[in-house]
Amino acid sequence: MFECFCCPVCGQALIRxxxxxxxxxxxSFDIASGGYVNLWVTNRTHAGDSKGMVTARRRFLDSGAYGFLLNRLCSETAAFLRGRGEKDPLIVDAGCGEGYYTAGIAAYLRRQNIPATVAGVDISKAAVRAGAKRGEEVSLAVASLFKLPLCPASVDIVLSVFAPVCGAECARVLKPGGLLFIVSPGSRHLFGLKEILYDDPYENPPNTYYLPGFRQMRQFSEKREILVRGGQMNDLFAMTPYYWKTPADASARLAHLPTLSTPLDFHVDVYERCEDDAQEPPVCEHQTHNQ
Ligand SMILES: [Zn+2]
Known part of the structure:
Protein backbone atom coordinates (compact mmCIF):
# COMPACT_ATOMS: atom_id res chain seq x y z
CA MET A 1 0.00 0.00 0.00
CA PHE A 2 0.91 3.69 -0.55
CA GLU A 3 3.57 2.90 -3.15
CA CYS A 4 1.19 4.13 -5.84
CA PHE A 5 1.96 7.67 -4.66
CA CYS A 6 4.88 9.76 -5.83
CA CYS A 7 6.80 12.44 -3.98
CA PRO A 8 4.76 15.66 -3.88
CA VAL A 9 8.00 17.70 -3.77
CA CYS A 10 10.03 16.27 -6.65
CA GLY A 11 7.62 13.85 -8.34
CA GLN A 12 9.84 10.77 -8.01
CA ALA A 13 8.52 7.38 -6.95
CA LEU A 14 8.06 6.78 -3.23
CA ILE A 15 9.46 3.60 -1.73
CA ARG A 16 7.98 2.28 1.48
CA SER A 28 10.20 11.39 3.43
CA PHE A 29 6.62 11.11 4.64
CA ASP A 30 5.44 9.08 7.61
CA ILE A 31 2.39 6.89 7.37
CA ALA A 32 0.09 8.08 10.16
CA SER A 33 -0.98 5.58 12.77
CA GLY A 34 -4.51 6.08 11.48
CA GLY A 35 -3.49 4.42 8.20
CA TYR A 36 -3.09 7.31 5.74
CA VAL A 37 -0.25 9.53 4.55
CA ASN A 38 -0.08 13.30 4.57
CA LEU A 39 1.40 14.47 1.27
CA TRP A 40 0.26 18.05 1.65
CA VAL A 41 3.40 20.12 1.17
CA THR A 42 2.37 23.69 0.45
CA ASN A 43 2.35 26.36 3.13
CA ARG A 44 -1.30 27.11 2.63
CA THR A 45 -3.51 25.92 5.43
CA HIS A 46 -5.79 22.98 4.86
CA ALA A 47 -9.24 23.59 3.52
CA GLY A 48 -11.86 21.02 2.77
CA ASP A 49 -14.48 19.45 4.92
CA SER A 50 -14.45 19.90 8.69
CA LYS A 51 -14.84 17.02 11.11
CA GLY A 52 -18.51 17.85 11.67
CA MET A 53 -19.25 17.80 7.94
CA VAL A 54 -17.33 14.54 7.56
CA THR A 55 -19.33 12.92 10.37
CA ALA A 56 -22.67 14.04 8.93
CA ARG A 57 -21.70 12.79 5.48
CA ARG A 58 -20.53 9.45 6.79
CA ARG A 59 -23.76 8.91 8.74
CA PHE A 60 -25.84 9.76 5.70
CA LEU A 61 -23.85 7.73 3.17
CA ASP A 62 -23.67 4.73 5.49
CA SER A 63 -27.47 4.70 5.54
CA GLY A 64 -27.16 3.37 1.99
CA ALA A 65 -29.20 6.17 0.42
CA TYR A 66 -26.59 6.67 -2.31
CA GLY A 67 -25.82 2.94 -2.55
CA PHE A 68 -27.32 2.64 -6.03
CA LEU A 69 -24.72 5.12 -7.30
CA LEU A 70 -21.93 3.18 -5.60
CA ASN A 71 -23.23 -0.05 -7.16
CA ARG A 72 -23.18 1.47 -10.62
CA LEU A 73 -19.64 2.81 -10.15
CA CYS A 74 -18.53 -0.63 -8.91
CA SER A 75 -19.97 -2.45 -11.92
CA GLU A 76 -18.60 0.14 -14.37
CA THR A 77 -15.15 -0.10 -12.79
CA ALA A 78 -15.13 -3.90 -12.75
CA ALA A 79 -16.33 -4.16 -16.36
CA PHE A 80 -13.62 -1.79 -17.57
CA LEU A 81 -10.85 -3.54 -15.63
CA ARG A 82 -11.94 -6.99 -16.83
CA GLY A 83 -11.86 -5.79 -20.43
CA ARG A 84 -8.54 -4.04 -19.99
CA GLY A 85 -6.70 -6.97 -18.43
CA GLU A 86 -3.96 -4.94 -16.69
CA LYS A 87 -2.00 -6.92 -14.11
CA ASP A 88 -2.25 -4.48 -11.20
CA PRO A 89 -4.46 -1.59 -12.28
CA LEU A 90 -4.65 1.59 -10.24
CA ILE A 91 -7.92 3.34 -9.45
CA VAL A 92 -7.82 6.78 -7.89
CA ASP A 93 -10.75 8.48 -6.20
CA ALA A 94 -9.77 12.14 -6.64
CA GLY A 95 -11.61 14.05 -3.92
CA CYS A 96 -12.45 10.89 -2.01
CA GLY A 97 -13.88 12.63 1.07
CA GLU A 98 -14.47 10.13 3.84
CA GLY A 99 -13.94 7.24 1.48
CA TYR A 100 -17.44 5.88 0.94
CA TYR A 101 -16.91 5.22 -2.77
CA THR A 102 -13.18 4.43 -2.42
CA ALA A 103 -13.74 1.70 0.17
CA GLY A 104 -16.93 0.48 -1.53
CA ILE A 105 -15.19 -0.03 -4.86
CA ALA A 106 -12.15 -1.69 -3.23
CA ALA A 107 -14.44 -4.11 -1.37
CA TYR A 108 -16.40 -4.90 -4.53
CA LEU A 109 -13.28 -5.60 -6.62
CA ARG A 110 -11.93 -7.84 -3.86
CA ARG A 111 -15.19 -9.82 -3.78
CA GLN A 112 -15.04 -10.13 -7.57
CA ASN A 113 -11.41 -11.33 -7.43
CA ILE A 114 -10.26 -8.44 -9.60
CA PRO A 115 -6.75 -7.47 -8.46
CA ALA A 116 -6.37 -3.70 -8.25
CA THR A 117 -4.82 -0.97 -6.15
CA VAL A 118 -7.42 1.54 -4.97
CA ALA A 119 -6.29 4.95 -3.77
CA GLY A 120 -8.02 8.07 -2.55
CA VAL A 121 -6.84 11.66 -2.34
CA ASP A 122 -8.52 14.52 -0.54
CA ILE A 123 -7.55 17.93 0.77
CA SER A 124 -9.38 17.37 4.07
CA LYS A 125 -7.31 15.59 6.70
CA ALA A 126 -10.45 14.95 8.78
CA ALA A 127 -12.06 13.23 5.79
CA VAL A 128 -9.02 11.12 4.91
CA ARG A 129 -8.58 10.08 8.52
CA ALA A 130 -12.21 8.97 8.60
CA GLY A 131 -11.70 7.11 5.31
CA ALA A 132 -8.81 5.13 6.77
CA LYS A 133 -11.10 4.01 9.59
CA ARG A 134 -13.30 2.17 7.10
CA GLY A 135 -10.76 -0.64 7.35
CA GLU A 136 -10.72 -1.44 3.65
CA GLU A 137 -7.31 -1.90 2.00
CA VAL A 138 -7.00 1.45 0.24
CA SER A 139 -4.09 3.88 -0.04
CA LEU A 140 -5.28 7.26 1.23
CA ALA A 141 -3.41 10.55 1.08
CA VAL A 142 -4.05 14.12 2.12
CA ALA A 143 -3.03 16.04 -0.99
CA SER A 144 -4.19 18.56 -3.53
CA LEU A 145 -6.36 17.55 -6.49
CA PHE A 146 -4.52 20.21 -8.44
CA LYS A 147 -1.16 18.54 -7.83
CA LEU A 148 -1.91 14.85 -7.50
CA PRO A 149 0.88 12.82 -5.87
CA LEU A 150 0.82 10.31 -8.73
CA CYS A 151 3.29 9.49 -11.49
CA PRO A 152 2.50 10.37 -15.10
CA ALA A 153 0.48 7.72 -16.97
CA SER A 154 0.20 5.47 -13.91
CA VAL A 155 -3.57 5.35 -13.37
CA ASP A 156 -6.24 3.27 -15.11
CA ILE A 157 -9.34 4.97 -13.70
CA VAL A 158 -9.82 8.36 -12.06
CA LEU A 159 -13.12 8.84 -10.25
CA SER A 160 -14.35 12.31 -9.45
CA VAL A 161 -17.51 12.18 -7.37
CA PHE A 162 -18.88 15.64 -6.56
CA ALA A 163 -15.32 16.94 -6.45
CA PRO A 164 -13.47 19.72 -8.23
CA VAL A 165 -12.11 18.48 -11.57
CA CYS A 166 -8.59 19.32 -12.65
CA GLY A 167 -8.47 18.13 -16.24
CA ALA A 168 -4.75 18.75 -16.60
CA GLU A 169 -3.90 16.56 -13.63
CA CYS A 170 -6.30 13.82 -14.72
CA ALA A 171 -4.72 13.89 -18.19
CA ARG A 172 -1.22 13.72 -16.73
CA VAL A 173 -1.79 10.76 -14.40
CA LEU A 174 -4.05 8.58 -16.59
CA LYS A 175 -2.61 5.96 -18.91
CA PRO A 176 -3.66 6.23 -22.56
CA GLY A 177 -7.00 4.48 -22.81
CA GLY A 178 -7.66 5.07 -19.10
CA LEU A 179 -11.03 6.40 -17.99
CA LEU A 180 -12.19 9.46 -16.10
CA PHE A 181 -15.62 9.20 -14.46
CA ILE A 182 -17.08 12.54 -13.39
CA VAL A 183 -20.17 12.32 -11.18
CA SER A 184 -22.09 15.58 -10.83
CA PRO A 185 -25.59 16.58 -9.75
CA GLY A 186 -28.25 16.12 -12.42
CA SER A 187 -30.90 18.77 -12.99
CA ARG A 188 -33.32 17.47 -10.32
CA HIS A 189 -30.80 16.40 -7.69
CA LEU A 190 -32.18 17.17 -4.21
CA PHE A 191 -34.99 19.25 -5.69
CA GLY A 192 -37.30 18.25 -2.83
CA LEU A 193 -34.82 19.71 -0.35
CA LYS A 194 -34.53 22.92 -2.36
CA GLU A 195 -38.33 23.28 -2.47
CA ILE A 196 -38.37 23.39 1.33
CA LEU A 197 -35.45 25.78 1.60
CA TYR A 198 -36.17 28.23 -1.18
CA ASP A 199 -39.24 30.08 -2.47
CA ASP A 200 -38.04 29.82 -6.04
CA PRO A 201 -35.89 26.69 -6.36
CA TYR A 202 -33.95 26.21 -9.55
CA GLU A 203 -32.82 23.08 -11.39
CA ASN A 204 -29.08 22.45 -11.63
CA PRO A 205 -27.63 23.59 -14.95
CA PRO A 206 -25.76 20.99 -17.00
CA ASN A 207 -22.03 20.78 -16.34
CA THR A 208 -19.52 21.42 -19.06
CA TYR A 209 -15.88 20.42 -18.87
CA TYR A 210 -12.92 21.57 -20.87
CA LEU A 211 -10.78 18.45 -21.04
CA PRO A 212 -8.01 18.50 -23.65
CA GLY A 213 -6.42 15.09 -24.05
CA PHE A 214 -9.75 13.35 -23.48
CA ARG A 215 -12.56 12.12 -25.63
CA GLN A 216 -16.05 11.83 -24.22
CA MET A 217 -17.19 8.22 -24.42
CA ARG A 218 -20.70 8.38 -23.00
CA GLN A 219 -22.86 9.71 -20.22
CA PHE A 220 -25.54 8.20 -18.06
CA SER A 221 -27.77 9.04 -15.13
CA GLU A 222 -28.72 7.26 -11.94
CA LYS A 223 -31.98 8.46 -10.37
CA ARG A 224 -34.10 7.56 -7.36
CA GLU A 225 -36.72 9.15 -5.15
CA ILE A 226 -35.93 8.85 -1.45
CA LEU A 227 -37.73 9.51 1.79
CA VAL A 228 -35.49 11.00 4.46
CA ARG A 229 -36.47 11.00 8.14
CA GLY A 230 -35.53 12.85 11.31
CA GLY A 231 -31.85 13.55 11.93
CA GLN A 232 -30.97 12.13 8.54
CA MET A 233 -32.48 15.25 6.98
CA ASN A 234 -29.97 17.44 8.74
CA ASP A 235 -27.11 15.14 7.75
CA LEU A 236 -28.18 15.41 4.12
CA PHE A 237 -28.56 19.17 4.43
CA ALA A 238 -25.08 19.44 6.01
CA MET A 239 -23.56 17.66 2.98
CA THR A 240 -24.78 20.34 0.60
CA PRO A 241 -23.48 23.84 -0.12
CA TYR A 242 -26.97 25.10 0.81
CA TYR A 243 -26.10 24.47 4.45
CA TRP A 244 -23.85 27.53 4.49
CA LYS A 245 -26.00 29.93 2.51
CA THR A 246 -29.53 29.21 3.67
CA PRO A 247 -31.27 31.75 5.94
CA ALA A 248 -32.13 30.52 9.44
CA ASP A 249 -35.91 30.63 8.86
CA ALA A 250 -35.57 28.27 5.88
CA SER A 251 -33.38 25.90 7.89
CA ALA A 252 -36.04 25.97 10.62
CA ARG A 253 -38.71 24.90 8.07
CA LEU A 254 -36.65 21.84 7.33
CA ALA A 255 -36.02 21.13 11.00
CA HIS A 256 -39.79 20.99 11.65
CA LEU A 257 -40.54 18.51 8.88
CA PRO A 258 -41.10 14.88 9.96
CA THR A 259 -39.99 13.50 6.58
CA LEU A 260 -38.63 14.78 3.30
CA SER A 261 -39.19 13.27 -0.12
CA THR A 262 -36.64 14.25 -2.74
CA PRO A 263 -35.28 13.04 -6.05
CA LEU A 264 -31.66 11.97 -6.23
CA ASP A 265 -30.29 12.61 -9.69
CA PHE A 266 -26.68 11.77 -10.46
CA HIS A 267 -25.16 12.55 -13.82
CA VAL A 268 -22.05 10.63 -14.89
CA ASP A 269 -19.73 11.66 -17.72
CA VAL A 270 -17.19 9.10 -18.93
CA TYR A 271 -14.06 10.32 -20.69
CA GLU A 272 -11.23 8.32 -22.21
CA ARG A 273 -7.63 9.51 -22.12
CA CYS A 274 -6.57 9.80 -25.77
CA GLU A 275 -3.48 8.08 -27.11
CA ASP A 276 -2.59 11.13 -29.16
CA ASP A 277 -1.06 13.75 -26.92
CA ALA A 278 -0.48 16.38 -29.59
CA GLN A 279 -3.02 18.76 -28.11
CA GLU A 280 -2.94 22.26 -26.80
CA PRO A 281 -1.75 22.37 -23.17
CA PRO A 282 -4.60 21.53 -20.83
CA VAL A 283 -5.67 23.92 -18.12
CA CYS A 284 -7.19 23.24 -14.76
CA GLU A 285 -10.82 23.89 -14.17
CA HIS A 286 -12.08 24.62 -10.71
CA GLN A 287 -15.57 23.35 -10.32
CA THR A 288 -17.35 22.36 -7.17
CA HIS A 289 -20.49 20.31 -7.04
CA ASN A 290 -23.12 20.07 -4.42
CA GLN A 291 -23.71 16.66 -2.96
ZN1 LIG B 1 11.14 13.81 -3.49
Missing part, protein backbone atom coordinates in the same frame (compact mmCIF):
# COMPACT_ATOMS: atom_id res chain seq x y z
CA UNK A 17 10.34 1.46 4.35
CA UNK A 18 8.26 0.26 7.25
CA UNK A 19 6.02 3.22 8.17
CA UNK A 20 7.84 5.79 6.03
CA UNK A 21 7.60 6.64 2.34
CA UNK A 22 10.84 7.98 0.88
CA UNK A 23 11.93 9.16 -2.56
CA UNK A 24 15.47 8.84 -3.93
CA UNK A 25 16.04 12.57 -3.29
CA UNK A 26 15.49 11.94 0.43
CA UNK A 27 12.05 13.51 0.93
Missing amino acids: ESQTLRCSAGH
Whole structure:
Protein backbone atom coordinates (compact mmCIF):
# COMPACT_ATOMS: atom_id res chain seq x y z
CA MET A 1 0.00 0.00 0.00
CA PHE A 2 0.91 3.69 -0.55
CA GLU A 3 3.57 2.90 -3.15
CA CYS A 4 1.19 4.13 -5.84
CA PHE A 5 1.96 7.67 -4.66
CA CYS A 6 4.88 9.76 -5.83
CA CYS A 7 6.80 12.44 -3.98
CA PRO A 8 4.76 15.66 -3.88
CA VAL A 9 8.00 17.70 -3.77
CA CYS A 10 10.03 16.27 -6.65
CA GLY A 11 7.62 13.85 -8.34
CA GLN A 12 9.84 10.77 -8.01
CA ALA A 13 8.52 7.38 -6.95
CA LEU A 14 8.06 6.78 -3.23
CA ILE A 15 9.46 3.60 -1.73
CA ARG A 16 7.98 2.28 1.48
CA GLU A 17 10.34 1.46 4.35
CA SER A 18 8.26 0.26 7.25
CA GLN A 19 6.02 3.22 8.17
CA THR A 20 7.84 5.79 6.03
CA LEU A 21 7.60 6.64 2.34
CA ARG A 22 10.84 7.98 0.88
CA CYS A 23 11.93 9.16 -2.56
CA SER A 24 15.47 8.84 -3.93
CA ALA A 25 16.04 12.57 -3.29
CA GLY A 26 15.49 11.94 0.43
CA HIS A 27 12.05 13.51 0.93
CA SER A 28 10.20 11.39 3.43
CA PHE A 29 6.62 11.11 4.64
CA ASP A 30 5.44 9.08 7.61
CA ILE A 31 2.39 6.89 7.37
CA ALA A 32 0.09 8.08 10.16
CA SER A 33 -0.98 5.58 12.77
CA GLY A 34 -4.51 6.08 11.48
CA GLY A 35 -3.49 4.42 8.20
CA TYR A 36 -3.09 7.31 5.74
CA VAL A 37 -0.25 9.53 4.55
CA ASN A 38 -0.08 13.30 4.57
CA LEU A 39 1.40 14.47 1.27
CA TRP A 40 0.26 18.05 1.65
CA VAL A 41 3.40 20.12 1.17
CA THR A 42 2.37 23.69 0.45
CA ASN A 43 2.35 26.36 3.13
CA ARG A 44 -1.30 27.11 2.63
CA THR A 45 -3.51 25.92 5.43
CA HIS A 46 -5.79 22.98 4.86
CA ALA A 47 -9.24 23.59 3.52
CA GLY A 48 -11.86 21.02 2.77
CA ASP A 49 -14.48 19.45 4.92
CA SER A 50 -14.45 19.90 8.69
CA LYS A 51 -14.84 17.02 11.11
CA GLY A 52 -18.51 17.85 11.67
CA MET A 53 -19.25 17.80 7.94
CA VAL A 54 -17.33 14.54 7.56
CA THR A 55 -19.33 12.92 10.37
CA ALA A 56 -22.67 14.04 8.93
CA ARG A 57 -21.70 12.79 5.48
CA ARG A 58 -20.53 9.45 6.79
CA ARG A 59 -23.76 8.91 8.74
CA PHE A 60 -25.84 9.76 5.70
CA LEU A 61 -23.85 7.73 3.17
CA ASP A 62 -23.67 4.73 5.49
CA SER A 63 -27.47 4.70 5.54
CA GLY A 64 -27.16 3.37 1.99
CA ALA A 65 -29.20 6.17 0.42
CA TYR A 66 -26.59 6.67 -2.31
CA GLY A 67 -25.82 2.94 -2.55
CA PHE A 68 -27.32 2.64 -6.03
CA LEU A 69 -24.72 5.12 -7.30
CA LEU A 70 -21.93 3.18 -5.60
CA ASN A 71 -23.23 -0.05 -7.16
CA ARG A 72 -23.18 1.47 -10.62
CA LEU A 73 -19.64 2.81 -10.15
CA CYS A 74 -18.53 -0.63 -8.91
CA SER A 75 -19.97 -2.45 -11.92
CA GLU A 76 -18.60 0.14 -14.37
CA THR A 77 -15.15 -0.10 -12.79
CA ALA A 78 -15.13 -3.90 -12.75
CA ALA A 79 -16.33 -4.16 -16.36
CA PHE A 80 -13.62 -1.79 -17.57
CA LEU A 81 -10.85 -3.54 -15.63
CA ARG A 82 -11.94 -6.99 -16.83
CA GLY A 83 -11.86 -5.79 -20.43
CA ARG A 84 -8.54 -4.04 -19.99
CA GLY A 85 -6.70 -6.97 -18.43
CA GLU A 86 -3.96 -4.94 -16.69
CA LYS A 87 -2.00 -6.92 -14.11
CA ASP A 88 -2.25 -4.48 -11.20
CA PRO A 89 -4.46 -1.59 -12.28
CA LEU A 90 -4.65 1.59 -10.24
CA ILE A 91 -7.92 3.34 -9.45
CA VAL A 92 -7.82 6.78 -7.89
CA ASP A 93 -10.75 8.48 -6.20
CA ALA A 94 -9.77 12.14 -6.64
CA GLY A 95 -11.61 14.05 -3.92
CA CYS A 96 -12.45 10.89 -2.01
CA GLY A 97 -13.88 12.63 1.07
CA GLU A 98 -14.47 10.13 3.84
CA GLY A 99 -13.94 7.24 1.48
CA TYR A 100 -17.44 5.88 0.94
CA TYR A 101 -16.91 5.22 -2.77
CA THR A 102 -13.18 4.43 -2.42
CA ALA A 103 -13.74 1.70 0.17
CA GLY A 104 -16.93 0.48 -1.53
CA ILE A 105 -15.19 -0.03 -4.86
CA ALA A 106 -12.15 -1.69 -3.23
CA ALA A 107 -14.44 -4.11 -1.37
CA TYR A 108 -16.40 -4.90 -4.53
CA LEU A 109 -13.28 -5.60 -6.62
CA ARG A 110 -11.93 -7.84 -3.86
CA ARG A 111 -15.19 -9.82 -3.78
CA GLN A 112 -15.04 -10.13 -7.57
CA ASN A 113 -11.41 -11.33 -7.43
CA ILE A 114 -10.26 -8.44 -9.60
CA PRO A 115 -6.75 -7.47 -8.46
CA ALA A 116 -6.37 -3.70 -8.25
CA THR A 117 -4.82 -0.97 -6.15
CA VAL A 118 -7.42 1.54 -4.97
CA ALA A 119 -6.29 4.95 -3.77
CA GLY A 120 -8.02 8.07 -2.55
CA VAL A 121 -6.84 11.66 -2.34
CA ASP A 122 -8.52 14.52 -0.54
CA ILE A 123 -7.55 17.93 0.77
CA SER A 124 -9.38 17.37 4.07
CA LYS A 125 -7.31 15.59 6.70
CA ALA A 126 -10.45 14.95 8.78
CA ALA A 127 -12.06 13.23 5.79
CA VAL A 128 -9.02 11.12 4.91
CA ARG A 129 -8.58 10.08 8.52
CA ALA A 130 -12.21 8.97 8.60
CA GLY A 131 -11.70 7.11 5.31
CA ALA A 132 -8.81 5.13 6.77
CA LYS A 133 -11.10 4.01 9.59
CA ARG A 134 -13.30 2.17 7.10
CA GLY A 135 -10.76 -0.64 7.35
CA GLU A 136 -10.72 -1.44 3.65
CA GLU A 137 -7.31 -1.90 2.00
CA VAL A 138 -7.00 1.45 0.24
CA SER A 139 -4.09 3.88 -0.04
CA LEU A 140 -5.28 7.26 1.23
CA ALA A 141 -3.41 10.55 1.08
CA VAL A 142 -4.05 14.12 2.12
CA ALA A 143 -3.03 16.04 -0.99
CA SER A 144 -4.19 18.56 -3.53
CA LEU A 145 -6.36 17.55 -6.49
CA PHE A 146 -4.52 20.21 -8.44
CA LYS A 147 -1.16 18.54 -7.83
CA LEU A 148 -1.91 14.85 -7.50
CA PRO A 149 0.88 12.82 -5.87
CA LEU A 150 0.82 10.31 -8.73
CA CYS A 151 3.29 9.49 -11.49
CA PRO A 152 2.50 10.37 -15.10
CA ALA A 153 0.48 7.72 -16.97
CA SER A 154 0.20 5.47 -13.91
CA VAL A 155 -3.57 5.35 -13.37
CA ASP A 156 -6.24 3.27 -15.11
CA ILE A 157 -9.34 4.97 -13.70
CA VAL A 158 -9.82 8.36 -12.06
CA LEU A 159 -13.12 8.84 -10.25
CA SER A 160 -14.35 12.31 -9.45
CA VAL A 161 -17.51 12.18 -7.37
CA PHE A 162 -18.88 15.64 -6.56
CA ALA A 163 -15.32 16.94 -6.45
CA PRO A 164 -13.47 19.72 -8.23
CA VAL A 165 -12.11 18.48 -11.57
CA CYS A 166 -8.59 19.32 -12.65
CA GLY A 167 -8.47 18.13 -16.24
CA ALA A 168 -4.75 18.75 -16.60
CA GLU A 169 -3.90 16.56 -13.63
CA CYS A 170 -6.30 13.82 -14.72
CA ALA A 171 -4.72 13.89 -18.19
CA ARG A 172 -1.22 13.72 -16.73
CA VAL A 173 -1.79 10.76 -14.40
CA LEU A 174 -4.05 8.58 -16.59
CA LYS A 175 -2.61 5.96 -18.91
CA PRO A 176 -3.66 6.23 -22.56
CA GLY A 177 -7.00 4.48 -22.81
CA GLY A 178 -7.66 5.07 -19.10
CA LEU A 179 -11.03 6.40 -17.99
CA LEU A 180 -12.19 9.46 -16.10
CA PHE A 181 -15.62 9.20 -14.46
CA ILE A 182 -17.08 12.54 -13.39
CA VAL A 183 -20.17 12.32 -11.18
CA SER A 184 -22.09 15.58 -10.83
CA PRO A 185 -25.59 16.58 -9.75
CA GLY A 186 -28.25 16.12 -12.42
CA SER A 187 -30.90 18.77 -12.99
CA ARG A 188 -33.32 17.47 -10.32
CA HIS A 189 -30.80 16.40 -7.69
CA LEU A 190 -32.18 17.17 -4.21
CA PHE A 191 -34.99 19.25 -5.69
CA GLY A 192 -37.30 18.25 -2.83
CA LEU A 193 -34.82 19.71 -0.35
CA LYS A 194 -34.53 22.92 -2.36
CA GLU A 195 -38.33 23.28 -2.47
CA ILE A 196 -38.37 23.39 1.33
CA LEU A 197 -35.45 25.78 1.60
CA TYR A 198 -36.17 28.23 -1.18
CA ASP A 199 -39.24 30.08 -2.47
CA ASP A 200 -38.04 29.82 -6.04
CA PRO A 201 -35.89 26.69 -6.36
CA TYR A 202 -33.95 26.21 -9.55
CA GLU A 203 -32.82 23.08 -11.39
CA ASN A 204 -29.08 22.45 -11.63
CA PRO A 205 -27.63 23.59 -14.95
CA PRO A 206 -25.76 20.99 -17.00
CA ASN A 207 -22.03 20.78 -16.34
CA THR A 208 -19.52 21.42 -19.06
CA TYR A 209 -15.88 20.42 -18.87
CA TYR A 210 -12.92 21.57 -20.87
CA LEU A 211 -10.78 18.45 -21.04
CA PRO A 212 -8.01 18.50 -23.65
CA GLY A 213 -6.42 15.09 -24.05
CA PHE A 214 -9.75 13.35 -23.48
CA ARG A 215 -12.56 12.12 -25.63
CA GLN A 216 -16.05 11.83 -24.22
CA MET A 217 -17.19 8.22 -24.42
CA ARG A 218 -20.70 8.38 -23.00
CA GLN A 219 -22.86 9.71 -20.22
CA PHE A 220 -25.54 8.20 -18.06
CA SER A 221 -27.77 9.04 -15.13
CA GLU A 222 -28.72 7.26 -11.94
CA LYS A 223 -31.98 8.46 -10.37
CA ARG A 224 -34.10 7.56 -7.36
CA GLU A 225 -36.72 9.15 -5.15
CA ILE A 226 -35.93 8.85 -1.45
CA LEU A 227 -37.73 9.51 1.79
CA VAL A 228 -35.49 11.00 4.46
CA ARG A 229 -36.47 11.00 8.14
CA GLY A 230 -35.53 12.85 11.31
CA GLY A 231 -31.85 13.55 11.93
CA GLN A 232 -30.97 12.13 8.54
CA MET A 233 -32.48 15.25 6.98
CA ASN A 234 -29.97 17.44 8.74
CA ASP A 235 -27.11 15.14 7.75
CA LEU A 236 -28.18 15.41 4.12
CA PHE A 237 -28.56 19.17 4.43
CA ALA A 238 -25.08 19.44 6.01
CA MET A 239 -23.56 17.66 2.98
CA THR A 240 -24.78 20.34 0.60
CA PRO A 241 -23.48 23.84 -0.12
CA TYR A 242 -26.97 25.10 0.81
CA TYR A 243 -26.10 24.47 4.45
CA TRP A 244 -23.85 27.53 4.49
CA LYS A 245 -26.00 29.93 2.51
CA THR A 246 -29.53 29.21 3.67
CA PRO A 247 -31.27 31.75 5.94
CA ALA A 248 -32.13 30.52 9.44
CA ASP A 249 -35.91 30.63 8.86
CA ALA A 250 -35.57 28.27 5.88
CA SER A 251 -33.38 25.90 7.89
CA ALA A 252 -36.04 25.97 10.62
CA ARG A 253 -38.71 24.90 8.07
CA LEU A 254 -36.65 21.84 7.33
CA ALA A 255 -36.02 21.13 11.00
CA HIS A 256 -39.79 20.99 11.65
CA LEU A 257 -40.54 18.51 8.88
CA PRO A 258 -41.10 14.88 9.96
CA THR A 259 -39.99 13.50 6.58
CA LEU A 260 -38.63 14.78 3.30
CA SER A 261 -39.19 13.27 -0.12
CA THR A 262 -36.64 14.25 -2.74
CA PRO A 263 -35.28 13.04 -6.05
CA LEU A 264 -31.66 11.97 -6.23
CA ASP A 265 -30.29 12.61 -9.69
CA PHE A 266 -26.68 11.77 -10.46
CA HIS A 267 -25.16 12.55 -13.82
CA VAL A 268 -22.05 10.63 -14.89
CA ASP A 269 -19.73 11.66 -17.72
CA VAL A 270 -17.19 9.10 -18.93
CA TYR A 271 -14.06 10.32 -20.69
CA GLU A 272 -11.23 8.32 -22.21
CA ARG A 273 -7.63 9.51 -22.12
CA CYS A 274 -6.57 9.80 -25.77
CA GLU A 275 -3.48 8.08 -27.11
CA ASP A 276 -2.59 11.13 -29.16
CA ASP A 277 -1.06 13.75 -26.92
CA ALA A 278 -0.48 16.38 -29.59
CA GLN A 279 -3.02 18.76 -28.11
CA GLU A 280 -2.94 22.26 -26.80
CA PRO A 281 -1.75 22.37 -23.17
CA PRO A 282 -4.60 21.53 -20.83
CA VAL A 283 -5.67 23.92 -18.12
CA CYS A 284 -7.19 23.24 -14.76
CA GLU A 285 -10.82 23.89 -14.17
CA HIS A 286 -12.08 24.62 -10.71
CA GLN A 287 -15.57 23.35 -10.32
CA THR A 288 -17.35 22.36 -7.17
CA HIS A 289 -20.49 20.31 -7.04
CA ASN A 290 -23.12 20.07 -4.42
CA GLN A 291 -23.71 16.66 -2.96
ZN1 LIG B 1 11.14 13.81 -3.49
